[in-house]
Amino acid sequence: MSLAPADVEHLVRDLAAGDPTPRDMRILRAVQLTRNQVLIEAVRRGVAGRGDGDGASAPFRTLTELQETAPEVMAELLVLPQVGCWAVESLRLLRRRQPPDLAYLAAFTAGAAIRAGRRPELTPGTYVPGLGTYVGNGWRGLPWLRAEADGLALAVRLEAGDPYLSGYGPRGAAEPGPWRPAMRVAWRMLTGRHRLVAEAIAAGFTTLVPLASRPGGKPASATSGWAYGAIALSPPPDAVTLAESLVHEIRHLVLGAVEDVVPLTDANDPRRWYAPWRSDPRPLGALLQGCYASMAITAFWRTEHACGPPELRERAETEYAHRRAITAEALRRAAESGSLTAAGETLVAGLRARLEPWLRERLSASAEELAGRRGAEHRARWLRANPGYTL
Amino acid sequence: MAEPAHVVGSGLSELTGMTLRQLTGLDEPTLDAVVGRVVGQAGPWDRLWQEDANHGAARRAR
Numbered sequence: 001m002s003l004a005p006a007d008v009e010h011l012v013r014d015l016a017a018g019d020p021t022p023r024d025m026r027i028l029r030a031v032q033l034t035r036n037q038v039l040i041e042a043v044r045r046g047v048a049g050r051g052d053g054d055g056a057s058a059p060f061r062t063l064t065e066l067q068e069t070a071p072e073v074m075a076e077l078l079v080l081p082q083v084g085c086w087a088v089e090s091l092r093l094l095r096r097r098q099p100p101d102l103a104y105l106a107a108f109t110a111g112a113a114i115r116a117g118r119r120p121e122l123t124p125g126t127y128v129p130g131l132g133t134y135v136g137n138g139w140r141g142l143p144w145l146r147a148e149a150d151g152l153a154l155a156v157r158l159e160a161g162d163p164y165l166s167g168y169g170p171r172g173a174a175e176p177g178p179w180r181p182a183m184r185v186a187w188r189m190l191t192g193r194h195r196l197v198a199e200a201i202a203a204g205f206t207t208l209v210p211l212a213s214r215p216g217g218k219p220a221s222a223t224s225g226w227a228y229g230a231i232a233l234s235p236p237p238d239a240v241t242l243a244e245s246l247v248h249e250i251r252h253l254v255l256g257a258v259e260d261v262v263p264l265t266d267a268n269d270p271r272r273w274y275a276p277w278r279s280d281p282r283p284l285g286a287l288l289q290g291c292y293a294s295m296a297i298t299a300f301w302r303t304e305h306a307c308g309p310p311e312l313r314e315r316a317e318t319e320y321a322h323r324r325a326i327t328a329e330a331l332r333r334a335a336e337s338g339s340l341t342a343a344g345e346t347l348v349a350g351l352r353a354r355l356e357p358w359l360r361e362r363l364s365a366s367a368e369e370l371a372g373r374r375g376a377e378h379r380a381r382w383l384r385a386n387p388g389y390t391l
Numbered sequence: 392m393a394e395p396a397h398v399v400g401s402g403l404s405e406l407t408g409m410t411l412r413q414l415t416g417l418d419e420p421t422l423d424a425v426v427g428r429v430v431g432q433a434g435p436w437d438r439l440w441q442e443d444a445n446h447g448a449a450r451r452a453r
Contacts, residue, residue, distance in 0.1 A: 003404035034407045035429060041414040042426045064411040089435045091426070167436035225438025252440040260429050262400035267431070277442045289440055343400075 003027065008262050012343045015292070016350020019196035019299075020254050025203035028257040032228040033079040035260050039087035040078075046094035047102070056102055059109040066109070070116035077112050080130045081207050081227030085164040088226050104129070104164070129162055143176040145208060147187035152198055154187055156208045159230070165209050168222045168232035172210035178235060179208070185239035186246065193307050194247065194300060201250045205231055221245040225256035240304075240312065247300045251293040264288055264344035265337075273333055274391055276326035276378055281386055284339050288348070291330045295351050298323040302358060314367075321363045321371035328355055329375075401428040 007027070014024050044060040067074040077083070086108075090100030110120040111128035122128070124136035132141035143158045159165055160174035190198040206229035211220050213234050219241055220234040231249040236242035258264070265284040272281030275290045282290070301323055304316035334340065335348050379391055402425040406414070414422070 003407050005400075005404075008400060008404055030407050031403060034409060035403055037409070037411055037414055038403065038406060038422065038425055039430070041411065041417070042422060044415070045419075045422070060411075064415070067411050085435045088430055091430060092435070164435070167439060168441075220441065222439055222441035224436060224440070226435050249440075256438060256440075260401060261404045263428075286440070293440070 003031070003261070009343070009346070012258065012262065012346050013350065015254065015258065016347045017354065019296070020200050021196075022199055022203065024254075025200055028254060029079060029203070029228075031261055032084070032257050033075060035228075036078050036083045036087060039084065039091065043087055043090045043094065043100060046091065047100065050094075050099065052099065059102065059105045062109045062113065066112050066116050070112075073115045074112060077108070077115065077130060079206075079228065081224075081230035082129050082159075082162045082164040083108070084226040084228060085167075085224065086129075089164065127161060129164075130157065130159075133161075143174055145176050145179055145183055147183050149184075149188040150191040150195075152187075152191045152195075152202055154183075154202050154205070156205055158210060159207045160210050165207070165227060165230055165232075167224065168209055168211060169220060170212040172212045172234065174210065179210075182236050182239040182242045186236075186243035189239065189243050190246065193303055194243075197247050197250065197296065197300070200254065201246050204229060204250055204253050205246065207231070208233060210235075219245065221249050223249045223252040223256070225252075225259065228253055228257055240315075244297060244300055247296050248293045251296045252289055255289055255292045258343075259285070262343045263341050264347060265341060266339040269337070269339040271337070271339075272389075273337070274330075274379070274382060274389065276330055276375065279382060279385055281389060284334065284337050287330060288334050288340075288344065291327060291334055291351065292347070294323060294327040294330065295355065298327050298355065298358070302361075305363075317363055317367040318370050321367040322374050324355065324358050325371050325375055326378075328352075328359055331355065401425060403429060 011024055011027060014021055020028070040060070040063070044057065047056050050056070063074070086101065086104055093100045107126050108129045110122055110126070111131040113120045114131070122134045124134060126134045128134060130142070132139045145156050145158055147154045158174050158176050158179070160171050187198070190201065209230055209232035211232050211234040214220050217237065219236050222232040223230065231246065231253070233242070233245055236245065265288055267285065269284055272283060273287045275282045275287050277290055277294060298320065301316050301320035304312055305320045308316050331348055331352050335352060340348060383389060383391065402421065406417070406425065
């Protein structure tokens with residue numbers, strides 16, 4: 001399934017117009033699977049070039065064979081988020097003439113072989129990516145979080161120990177119990193009132209990396225462009241916050257996958273920009289990532305304001321007023337940067353066209369006032385923290 | 392050796408759907424070009440997206 005330029009243009013137009021469709025998500029998954037395979041192939045060649053002997057190339061051969069005998073299993077495993085992280089880290093090490101972590105690849109390959117029905121030899125205590133830890137007479141498998149509502153299922157691994165998913169910040173416990181109640185409620189909310197984004201989350205979110213709670217209790221969430229499928233979250237204060245975080249983070253995964261196919265900004269533009277959700281100046285690509293995610297958060301609160309439960313209306317209205325204002329501001333900066341590619345122009349123009357009528361929707365004076373104050377306070381803090389910039 | 396793929400964007404879209412074995416036959420310039428465009432000089436955590444900049448890793452912007 002090679003993608004034609006018209007397919008890519010269609011994909012970008014879809015994303016500009018609203019939530020990714022199930023077809024978009026299938027395309028992006030295929031792209032990420034290919035990206036990981038391309039990176040693995042580059043690592044294979046780098047390892048072969050080092051002349052480390054036949055043993056070093058064995059796991060690569062096994063992966064190739066397994067893909068031919070168990071293609072569905074390998075399609076699931078090769079797209080795992082840690083595979084991309086391992087591969088890009090391996091390439092970085094090879095560039096420095098250092099050996100990559102082939103023991104990790106061997107463990108991954110052994111896990112793939114087991115899933116494909118083979119019986120490879122494993123040393124007790126071996127961590128197998130995506131599967132768990134081999135304990136000699138069996139497995140200490142990764143815990144899963146599952147939720148189902150309105151006929152849509154979510155199933156994610158809770159992955160707290162993988163060394164290649166460690167860059168999001170201090171990790172929390174691999175204990176699914178505390179996540180389940182909030183996940184059940186959040187999933188009902190998403191499937192009931194945010195169906196399209198719930199479908200995107202069900203298709204694209206495969207791995208939850210638990211983060212430790214932050215001092216002060218502010219929830220943390222993160223994604224990496226190398227780890228398609230992984231969302232890192234600290235324990236949420238409530239189910240609504242969890243739902244908002246998933247809506248936010250799936251957008252980063254989606255746009256990261258798009259960026260792998262087509263550049264959206266001129267990566268050589270050295271300028272840094274004000275992003276109303278960050279305390280540091282950001283490159284244009286990062287600003288655009290934030291815009292795309294913030295647009296989804298805006299849509300989330302707009303729907304909650306219009307259709308959510310009465311007890312959430314005030315919070316939803318305030319958040320909607322705030323989000324639509326800062327998203328519009330950031331999109332204007334991106335649009336006026338002069339450093340968007342044609343695909344980036346399409347994306348930004350579409351997002352602005354979607355947002356523009358929302359800016360005219362009447363909200364209460366108190367919500368508008370609070371949004372204005374939050375925006376002004378953030379700008380003032382940012383300017384104090386980043387001397388030399390003007391807004 | 393396979394012919395170099397026609398590169399649009401990063402070149403990844405033209406390779407989408409290829410198997411690991413097919414990729415072993417890809418010519419070096421094409422593979423290098425795609426990897427170079429996708430990875431650049433990047434490390435694994437330079438594409439970290441989070442709202443706050445309080446983690447050291449998050450300061451390294453793409």
